[in-house]
Amino acid sequence: MKTITNKVIEQHGLKLEEYSTIKKLLKREPNLLELGIFSAMWNEHCSYKSSRKHLKNLPTKGKQVIQGPGENAGVIDIGDEDAIIFKIESHNHPSYIEPYQGAATGVGGILRDVFTMGARPIALLNSIHFGSPDHFKTRSLLNGVVSGIGGYGNCIGIPTVAGETKFNSTYNENILVNAMAIGHAKKNKIFYSRAKGLNKSVVYVGSKTGRDGIHGASMASAEFDDDSEEKKPTVQVGDPFTEKLLMEACLELMKDNSIISIQDMGAAGLTSSSVEMASKGELGIELNLDKVPCREENMTPYEMMLSESQERMLIILEDGKEKHAKKIFNKWDLDFVIIGKTTDTNKLTLKYNNKIEGEIPLDALASKAPIYDRKWVKKKLTKSKIDLKKLKKIKIEDALIKILSSANHSNKNWITSQYDQMVMCDTAQKSGADAAIIRIHKKEKAIAVSVDSSSNYCKSHPLTGGKQIVCENWRNLISVGAKPIAITNCLNFGNPEDPKIMGEFVECLAGIKESCEFLNYPVVSGNVSFYNGTNKKNISPTPVIGGVGLISKLKRSMNHQLKKNDSVLLLIGKTFGHLEQSIFLEEIHSIIEGQPPEINLINEKNNGESVLEIINKDLVNSVHDISSGGLIITLAEMSMGSNYGVKIDKPKKLTDLFKYFFGEDQGRYVLEIDRNNLEKVENILKNNNVFYENIGFTQKDYFEIQKELKIDIKELYKINNQWYNNY
Amino acid sequence: MKSSVIVFPGSNCDRDIAVALEKMQFKNQMVWHKETKLPKSDLIVIPGGFSYGDYLRSGAIAGKSLIINEVIKAANEGCLILGICNGFQILTETGLLQGVLLRNKKLKFINKDVNIKVINNQTKFSNKYKKDQILKINIAHNEGNYFTNPEHLQKLKNENLIAFKYCNTTGNTDEESNPNGSLENIAGIFNSKKNILGMMPHPERMIDNLVSNTDGVNLFSSLLN
Numbered sequence: 001m002k003t004i005t006n007k008v009i010e011q012h013g014l015k016l017e018e019y020s021t022i023k024k025l026l027k028r029e030p031n032l033l034e035l036g037i038f039s040a041m042w043n044e045h046c047s048y049k050s051s052r053k054h055l056k057n058l059p060t061k062g063k064q065v066i067q068g069p070g071e072n073a074g075v076i077d078i079g080d081e082d083a084i085i086f087k088i089e090s091h092n093h094p095s096y097i098e099p100y101q102g103a104a105t106g107v108g109g110i111l112r113d114v115f116t117m118g119a120r121p122i123a124l125l126n127s128i129h130f131g132s133p134d135h136f137k138t139r140s141l142l143n144g145v146v147s148g149i150g151g152y153g154n155c156i157g158i159p160t161v162a163g164e165t166k167f168n169s170t171y172n173e174n175i176l177v178n179a180m181a182i183g184h185a186k187k188n189k190i191f192y193s194r195a196k197g198l199n200k201s202v203v204y205v206g207s208k209t210g211r212d213g214i215h216g217a218s219m220a221s222a223e224f225d226d227d228s229e230e231k232k233p234t235v236q237v238g239d240p241f242t243e244k245l246l247m248e249a250c251l252e253l254m255k256d257n258s259i260i261s262i263q264d265m266g267a268a269g270l271t272s273s274s275v276e277m278a279s280k281g282e283l284g285i286e287l288n289l290d291k292v293p294c295r296e297e298n299m300t301p302y303e304m305m306l307s308e309s310q311e312r313m314l315i316i317l318e319d320g321k322e323k324h325a326k327k328i329f330n331k332w333d334l335d336f337v338i339i340g341k342t343t344d345t346n347k348l349t350l351k352y353n354n355k356i357e358g359e360i361p362l363d364a365l366a367s368k369a370p371i372y373d374r375k376w377v378k379k380k381l382t383k384s385k386i387d388l389k390k391l392k393k394i395k396i397e398d399a400l401i402k403i404l405s406s407a408n409h410s411n412k413n414w415i416t417s418q419y420d421q422m423v424m425c426d427t428a429q430k431s432g433a434d435a436a437i438i439r440i441h442k443k444e445k446a447i448a449v450s451v452d453s454s455s456n457y458c459k460s461h462p463l464t465g466g467k468q469i470v471c472e473n474w475r476n477l478i479s480v481g482a483k484p485i486a487i488t489n490c491l492n493f494g495n496p497e498d499p500k501i502m503g504e505f506v507e508c509l510a511g512i513k514e515s516c517e518f519l520n521y522p523v524v525s526g527n528v529s530f531y532n533g534t535n536k537k538n539i540s541p542t543p544v545i546g547g548v549g550l551i552s553k554l555k556r557s558m559n560h561q562l563k564k565n566d567s568v569l570l571l572i573g574k575t576f577g578h579l580e581q582s583i584f585l586e587e588i589h590s591i592i593e594g595q596p597p598e599i600n601l602i603n604e605k606n607n608g609e610s611v612l613e614i615i616n617k618d619l620v621n622s623v624h625d626i627s628s629g630g631l632i633i634t635l636a637e638m639s640m641g642s643n644y645g646v647k648i649d650k651p652k653k654l655t656d657l658f659k660y661f662f663g664e665d666q667g668r669y670v671l672e673i674d675r676n677n678l679e680k681v682e683n684i685l686k687n688n689n690v691f692y693e694n695i696g697f698t699q700k701d702y703f704e705i706q707k708e709l710k711i712d713i714k715e716l717y718k719i720n721n722q723w724y725n726n727y
Numbered sequence: 728m729k730s731s732v733i734v735f736p737g738s739n740c741d742r743d744i745a746v747a748l749e750k751m752q753f754k755n756q757m758v759w760h761k762e763t764k765l766p767k768s769d770l771i772v773i774p775g776g777f778s779y780g781d782y783l784r785s786g787a788i789a790g791k792s793l794i795i796n797e798v799i800k801a802a803n804e805g806c807l808i809l810g811i812c813n814g815f816q817i818l819t820e821t822g823l824l825q826g827v828l829l830r831n832k833k834l835k836f837i838n839k840d841v842n843i844k845v846i847n848n849q850t851k852f853s854n855k856y857k858k859d860q861i862l863k864i865n866i867a868h869n870e871g872n873y874f875t876n877p878e879h880l881q882k883l884k885n886e887n888l889i890a891f892k893y894c895n896t897t898g899n900t901d902e903e904s905n906p907n908g909s910l911e912n913i914a915g916i917f918n919s920k921k922n923i924l925g926m927m928p929h930p931e932r933m934i935d936n937l938v939s940n941t942d943g944v945n946l947f948s949s950l951l952n
Contacts, residue, residue, distance in 0.1 A: 150836050154867070155777040157739025241737050241780025331761075333736065413839075420838045420867040423775075425743045425931070428938045439938060442746075554937055 004035055012039035012215075018370060025364040033302045033350065033358040039215070040268035040306055041275060041365040044530050049370050050496040051528040054509050058523045059516050064485050065524055066187065072113040072264065073183075074524025075190055076486045078550050082440060083187045084447060085119040088127075088180035088490040088546040090529035094235040095177035099144025103128075103177050104152040105238040108310055110181040111158065112264035115247050116313065118191040118254050119183025122424060123438045124153045126163040126179050127451045127490070127544045131172030133407045133727065138167070141175055148238075149179070150418040155240035156247070159427050160419035162436035164451055167407045170459075173534035178490040180451060180546040184440060191254060193263040195281030195316050195342050200260060202274070202285060202340040203322070205329050206246045206312035209270070210295035212236050213308025223495055223531045242311040242334070249332040250313065258321035265312040271305045273314040274340075275348055279366040284345035289352040291339040301352045316342060376502035379462050384580050384594025388656065391589050396657060397709040399588050400632055404720045406587050407727075409629060411640075411717075414724030432641075433559050434479035434625055437551065446554040448482030451546045454628070456581050457596035459540040462504045466511020466543060467599040471666060473547040474519055475625040478608040479669065481558040481615040482549030487516065489526040489545050494538025496530045504541040505530075512543065518601040521547070558615050560624035560637060562644040562698050567621055568678050569646060571631065571693045572685070573607050573668030577659025583629045584662035597664050603691075604667040610688040611669050617684075619677045626668040631695075632661040634670050636703060640717045645703040648696035657708070672698060728753050728951055731768040733798065735760045735789045740775035740811065740931065747931035748772070751947040758794060765797045770807045770950055773798070773814030775867070775929060785828070785870050786813060790820030799823060807851055807950065808923040812868055815915070815925035824918055824925045826875030831868070832908025838867040840939070841906050843891040843914045843928055844898050850917060852924045853890065854952055855945035861898050862891075862942040864928035866906060871927040873909040873916070883916060890915035890924055 009019045012035055022030055022038050030038065044050060060068035066083055067075035073087035091106025107124060114121050128145055131138050142165075153160045158181070213236035253259060261281070263273040270292070278285035289301045295309070317325055322338065329336035343349070348365065350358040403409050416431040428446055429437035435450035452473040458465030470487065477484045489512065494501040516523060532539045551557050579585055580594025614620050626634045639645040651660040673681050685692050696706075704710040730753040734741045741757065748755040756766050765771070779788035789795065795817075802808050802823055810818040818824040831837055840863050845856040856862070875883070883889050891914040895904040900912040907927075915926030930943030 147835075154836055154838075154869075155737070155739075155780065157776060239780070241777060241782070244739065244777075244780075245736055417839050418836045420836070422838065422865045422867060422929070422932050422939070423739060423743070425746065425935070425938060 004029065004032065012036065013043050014039055018042060021370065025368060026360065031358060033305065034360055036302050036306050037271050037358065037360060037365065040271045042369050046268050046272055047369045048528055050372050050374050050530060051505065052371050053373055054506055058509065058513050060522050060524065062520060062522045065522055066190070068524050069526060071192060072116045074486065074488055075117065076524060076548065077187065078447065081187045083185045083190060084182060084548055085114050085117050085185055086180065086182040086488055086548055087113050087525040088178055088488045088544065089113070089527040090490050090492060091177045091179060092175065092492065092529055092532055095145055096175050098235040099141045100148040100151070101235055101237050103145040103148030105236045105310055106177050106179040107149055107152040108238045108240065108243050109266050110179045111156065111243065112266065114181045114183035115250055116191065116262050116264045117185065118189050119185035120251060121158045121181050121183045122426065123182045123436065123449060124158050124160040124179065125449060125451050125546060127176070127453060128163065129166050129168065129171045129176035129542060131167065131175065132169040133167050135172045139727065145177055146415050146418055152238055152240045154420040156244045157423050159421050159423050161421055161427050161438060162431050162449060162451065164453065165412055165415055168455060170455065170540040173537065174532045174539050176492050176532070176542060178544050180488065182449060182548065189254065191259055191262050193261050193277050193280060195261050195277040195283050197260060198342055198344055200319065200342045201317045201322055201338045202287065202342065203315045203317055203325065204292060204312065204335065204337045204339045205315060206334055207239065207242050207309055208293040208295040208335060209299065209304055209307045210309045211299065211303055211307060214303060214306045223533050225535055236308045236310050238310050245332040245334055246311050246313065249329050249334055252328050253325055258318055258325055260316040260318055262313060262315045265314060267308065269306065269308045275362060275365050277314065277316060278342065278348065279362040282346065284343035284347045284349065284362065285340060286343050286349040286351065287340035289350055291337050293335040293337055301350060301357045305350065374496050374502045375499040376506045377499045378503055379507060381461060381595065386580065386591060386593055388658065394588060396661060396705065397711065399584065400636065401719055403583060403587050403629055403633060404636060404716065405723055407723055409633065410723035411721045413721065428554055428557065429480065429559060434476040435482065437480055437557050439554050444553055446551040446557065448477045448480045448549040448551055449547065450476040451544055452476065453542050453544040455540040455542040456592060458508055458543060460581050461595050462507035462541055463511040464596050464599060466508035467515045468596060468666060469543060469545045470512055470515035470519065470521060471599055471604050472627055473545040474521060475608060477547055477549035478612050479558065479560065479623045479625045481556055481612070482551045483612065484519065484521055484547055484549040486522050486524045487545050487547045489523055489543055491526065491528045492532055492539065492542040492544065493530050494533045498538065501538050508541050508543050515601060519605055556616065556618065558620065558623050560622055561642040562638050562672055563621040564674065565644060565698060565700055567672045567674050567698045568694060569696050569698065570671045570673055570681070571668065571695045572611060572671060572690060573603065574665065574691045575654060575660060575663060575668065576665050577654050577656060577663035578665050579659055579663055582662060582664045584658065597666050599666050606688060607667050607669065607690055610685060610690045611671065614671065614681055614684055619681050620671050620673055622672040624670050626670065628664060630662040630664050636716055638670065639703050639713045640720055643700065644698045645701060645713045646696055647699045647704045647706065649706055728770060729768045730755045730770040730772060731758045731766055732772045732774055733758050733760060733794055735778035735792065737778045737780050738774050738776035740929065744772050744774045744811065744931040747934050747947060750934060751951065760792045760794050762794050763797065765801060768806060770809065771798055771801060773810040773817050775812030775814060778813055778817065786816030786820040789817045795821055802923055805922055809852065810925040811929055811931065812927055815927055816870060818923065818925045823923055824916060825879050826873055828870045829872040829874050830870050831872050836869045837906050840865050841928065842894050842896055842904060844894040844900065846889045846892055847887045850921045851950060852946060853949055855949040859898060861894060863940055864930060864942055865932045865939065866928050868927055871907040871909065873913045875910060880910065886919060888917045888919065889913055890917055891926060891928065
């Protein structure tokens, strides 16, 4: 057997001091199999060793929360015995090495997290970030990732309903692929991973185990270097067809009380699933590796335990249910093998050829795994010296067209038409809106979902950036008439061993916490992805927020398309004209400087709740929040694809038109109101102390700012739909 | 009216079509692909999805499954058969419908609402539509590019066997409105006896204004007529 040298330890992604701890915990040297298992459980991806200390501070409770972080996914209560189960997860590293399979298995993995808990998945979302469009890799990565997401979701038959796609040179050599899945279950039929009872059968179901993805989780816990291509074998290969069978088989078995606990084999495969189930149940677990269904010959215990082959599950069954369960899995042509049992040893025991090949106390792998209090430093804030008067002159019309035709602000039909958004027939609002809307099957209620990020804001001021993304996500749900309930987050950062990066993490998280607490918008699940970078170049901090809200009556949901001629347009919230870190400065003047706009949580909440009240009282025709690009982009988006445009007056107070139209002040919305509803709406706004302005009205066919520009909305639509087709 | 929906491993529009059939008052049953007998049915639906993961070729393995012999038998006895999307692909694999469905011209999966025109409204499947009526129906496929030989194409035209064609909002069947490169914009065809319809668009997705529109409803009410 291979002796464990310092090099072997390093290859397993472990530090020498961590190896000493292992020896202390075992009171002996581990063998190679055991070392592999420690490496799988102690890597950043599985152990959250750098983040755990800070994640603890997030608000995770509330009367709407059934299950917070720590399970396969978060669970929230949406009334009438219905629960929504959801989570977002990253698959950044594999997707950069092998975009199609990386993205596809990202989708597959997050779906398993959701149906493992007893939910039928009802929607998929994604947040994907690529390098600059001119970077030589971007085109093929974009193509591969989009095909991979579509390939998996389309085949399994879960609609991909919303997402965001962004380009920024910070991701040139480390793209981000975050996938989110949402499922629906009955509140009293939720399945957990905690094992219970002695001598219960541990059953392996799903695909066979192959040599793919060995050390995938460790790979995802290190930076890339010039040899990243060589890591291709650590990327798993997905098979959505098998996952569809596995999903149907699991959901069929979940109809009765056969299952004690269930856990999917995700990162670190058989190792993490068996360890998590047993350690949560404070039991031991014994696996007979001779029984593991293998795809390839002569697989060693080491390979079986560390493989990340997809579409596999581990189930602990009630006594006497084996036959019944086997019948279901056989019906779906899936492997079903009893590979072990629960024990009272509090150890993971691995047998092969009647010999114990490895034995590790479970607490050494779970509760005694290292936790680091990494050094971090506060972000040094830079003052911007932008003098707007000195910038090169540009017409408002030209700036608008340039932004609408840019990679980041173009219509993403090219992407979304590659995803089946309609399968399951409950997608009431697809991609392209503030939030997607999914009806709860055969009910009149629906959920609204959105994913959001703002890496430039988070880079320049992590605390404000963290606050802002939660608010932006909250606003998006409000805009479609949903009451926001809870979020999941995917925290994509660079190398946590660098105090500056760790500082970005800590401060972003503090911002997220502050907004979530204020808005009663708890975090119920999430994932941390560190080491996003190549050759010491870290990505900008990119926390991604996935939010879920409830629409109690689908027919009262809202969208952003202008509906009528001559309605009044109200701008909700105060406009100060904040241009630092704006899309305007970035796209038009190539300036990324200064601070993001401030977040005023009191106004944010008050404005949002007032807008929701107006929607619920059926007083508004369309609603759109104002986000990147400012008021003018919001108005353009409301017009494009509609039959109506706008006629906007010049501002009365703020005289700099660029500040007024392109400023990114927060907490703002545009509302389209019928003239005969105006008084009622104004009364609500006045009663609630909401600042608002009457900025103009809708008109047929034209997008117009008085004495400044007038464009046919069809032309605007065309401009907005070119970029992807020409790329 | 009694209907049966065949479920293959990998079918994923089976629930959607069942919901539509039940909403339209069909007495519906789901039939697992390993069955060797069909329940008595007036209509058999082969739903959309990725039967057998589209392995080998979409529809190829399902076309050789146990239950398919029963479907062929029923078809020959005049039972109404509707194949939607992957169901259309399966029907061409079995030979119940002629022609093939090739990869989409742009080699990408396409999901969007497209306009289709009712070409023949004198059939069991389309009698509630007006001739040349324009419908907005969702498509979602990788292989919907219909192709057949010149003799068969001539036959399709002579015998009025083209059910639907892709068109623009004014009913023009031009190249721009053809989403997948399909021969002569064909979106769906009948067999000679007009008891079998294969179509790429998904009528079961268009039965509810709250999520889409109701342009698919008349296909089902035609069958009940």
